[in-house]
Amino acid sequence: MDEIEILRKLPGLLPLNGRIAVGAGDDCAVVNMPGGRQLLAAADQVIENVHFLPDTPPRLVGRKLMNRNLSDIAAMGGTPLTALLTVAAGGRDSRWIEELISGAAEAGRLHDVPICGGDTSSLPCDGVAASLTILGEIPEGTAVLRSGARPGDGLFVTGCIGNSFPSGHHIDFVPRLAEGDFLRPRASAMIDVSDGLLLDAMRIADASGVSIVLYPEKIPLREGAVAPGAFSDGEDYELLFTSLHDFSEKLPAGLAGMTRIGQVVPRGTSPLVTPGHRPFIMEKSGYVHR
Amino acid sequence: MDEIEILRKLPGLLPLNGRIAVGAGDDCAVVNMPGGRQLLAAADQVIENVHFLPDTPPRLVGRKLMNRNLSDIAAMGGTPLTALLTVAAGGRDSRWIEELISGAAEAGRLHDVPICGGDTSSLPCDGVAASLTILGEIPEGTAVLRSGARPGDGLFVTGCIGNSFPSGHHIDFVPRLAEGDFLRPRASAMIDVSDGLLLDAMRIADASGVSIVLYPEKIPLREGAVAPGAFSDGEDYELLFTSLHDFSEKLPAGLAGMTRIGQVVPRGTSPLVTPGHRPFIMEKSGYVHR
Secondary structure: OOHHHHHHHHHOOOOOOOOOEEEOEEEEEEEEEOOOOEEEEEEEEEEEEEOOOOOOOOHHHHHHHEEEEEEEEHHOOOEEEEEEEEEEOOOOOHHHHHHHHHHHHHHHOOOOOOEEEEEEEOOOEEEEEEEEEEEEEEOOOOOOOOOOOOOOEEEEEOOOEEOOHOOOOOHHOOOOHHHHHOOOOOOOOEEOOOOHHHHHHHHHHHEEEEEEEHHHHHEEEEEOOOOHHHHHHOOOOOEEEEEOOOOOOOOOOOOOOEEEEEEEEEEEEEOOOOOOOOOOOEEEEEEEEE | OOOOHHHHHHHHHHOOOEEEOOEEOOEEEEEEEOOOEEEEEEEEEEEEEEOOOOOOOOHHHHEEEEEHHHHHOOOOOOEEEEEEEEEEEOOOEEEHHHHHHHHHHHHHHHOOEEEEEEEEEEEOOOOOEEEEEEEEEEEEEOOOOOOOOOOOEEEEEOOOOHHHHOHHHHOOOOOOOOHHHHOOOOEEEEEEEEOOHHHHHHHHHHOOEEEEEEHHHHEOOOOOOOOOOOOHHHOOOOEEEHHHHHHHOOOOOOOOOOOEEEEEEEEOOOOOOOOOOOOOEEEOOOEOOO
C-alpha cells in the first residue's frame, strides 16, 4: 500500500462543499462556522509497530497520539478545543486500553482539551490502531496555510531537528501550541515537521508555488543528530514556517527558539551559492542538493 | 477486553470542561459554539471480522461506516456537516483502501457531507480498522438526549427491527436523518438502535431515571425476523424515541413509519399486564420479561 499515493489522490476522492474552506492536504481542515470563528479539524492515528513499539507503555502511546494531533492545530496557528478517540486492539487487556485513553486524556488536559467522545473495539489480530480527531478554533480567515509562502520570506524552524526516535523525543515532545499562536499573525506559511524537514519544506514549496533555498549548516540539530540524515528523520513535531519577520527581537517568555534556516525564492531561481555551503533547493515535489 | 466495561469507565477517564455541554455517553457529544448553534461530534469504527466480513466489497464497508455515524447525528435531531476518516489496513492493496474511502465519500455526498480530512496507514497484521468522526450542527439547546424521557411519554420506533445481518440491512440501511430532524421538536429522548432494541431502550431508561414498559407484540419486525431474538439483534439503525405526541397524523412525505411500542412509567412501577401480553419492563441496567 502506497500511503503517499493514496494521500495524493484524496482531494479527488473527497469533493468538498462551501462549508469547507480548506480540505485534506493541509495540517487541518478549516470549516466555516457562524460567529466569527472557523473550526479546525484533523485526524491522525498511531499503529503498533508503525508508530510505536509493542513494549511502549500505553500511557505514552496515548500521549503521543494526542500530542501529534495538537501539533497539527499548532501548525495552523489555532487553539485546540476538544478531541474524539477510537481504539481497536487485539491481544491487549482492558487495562492496557484504559491506560492509552488516560494518557491521551492527560496530554489533552494540559491544554484544556477534553476528549468528548469515542469508541473501543476488539481487533481480530494482535495489534493496536488508535485514531484521534482533534477539533480547534481560529478567528475567521487567520489560519496559517501551507500555501502562503512568498519570495522574500525567510524560512524558520522552532527548536531542533533529528534523532527523534533514538532520543525518545518522538514520544515526549511538547506540541508547539504557544509558538503557533504567536506565529499566527506573523507567519505566511506553516507546517509541523512530522515526515522530515526536507519533505515538509517541499510541501510548503509545492503548496505555495515557490522554491525554497535551505541552508543545511544553519539547521539546529538535536543532541546526537547527524546531518544530513537528521533532515529526513521526521517525528520532530517542530513548526517549520515562512515569514517576513526576522525574529531577532526577544521572544515572549517560554517560547522555543526560532532559527532562520533558509529563504523563499521564485520557482526556478538559481540560488547564490556561497563557497563551502551547499544549500538544498526545494522545488516542485523534489529537491536537489547543490 | 470488555468493551462495555471500558465505555462505562469512560466518563471518569474523560473529564470535560465548560465548552462540552454533553460528553461521551450519548449518541453524539454536544460542544458549545458561538453563533447560536452547537456542534455535534461522534466517532465510530468498522473493524474487519467484527463489523464486516473479509469478502464485503470495500465500497460497502465505507458506506456503512459513514451511515452508522450519520445515524448518530440523526439520533440527536441534528444536521450533519462534515467527516474525517482514518484507515489502517494490512494485507490490502491501495485500490481496496481507495474503494473504502470512495464508498464513505459517496454515502456522505448523499447528505451533502464532505470528508474534509483523514489519514491512511499500514497495519502490521492482516486486518482493517477504519475510524470516522462525524461533525454536525444543531440549534442551541435543542439536541434530543437519551436523558429526557418522562413518565407519560410513549415509546416509539421508526421502521422495523431484526434480521439485520442476514438481510443485508446492516450494510445498506439509510440513516434516519429526515426523521431525526422531524423529531427534534417532538421527541423527549432519542437513541439509534445499534446494539439491539432492548439494550438501547434500557439506555434511555437508565439515562432518564425512569422505567419503560415495552409491548413486544407491537414491535414491527423486518421480513425474516423472529421475536424475541429480533429485539436483541442490533444494527437496525432505526430511531427509538419517547414523546408525548401520538404520531397518528399523516407524517410528511418520505418519512419512515413511526410505531408506538411502549410507554414511559415512573421507576419501579408495576405495569398493567393485559392477559395474553407479556411486556418487557426496562429498569435500571436490566430488564424483566413479565
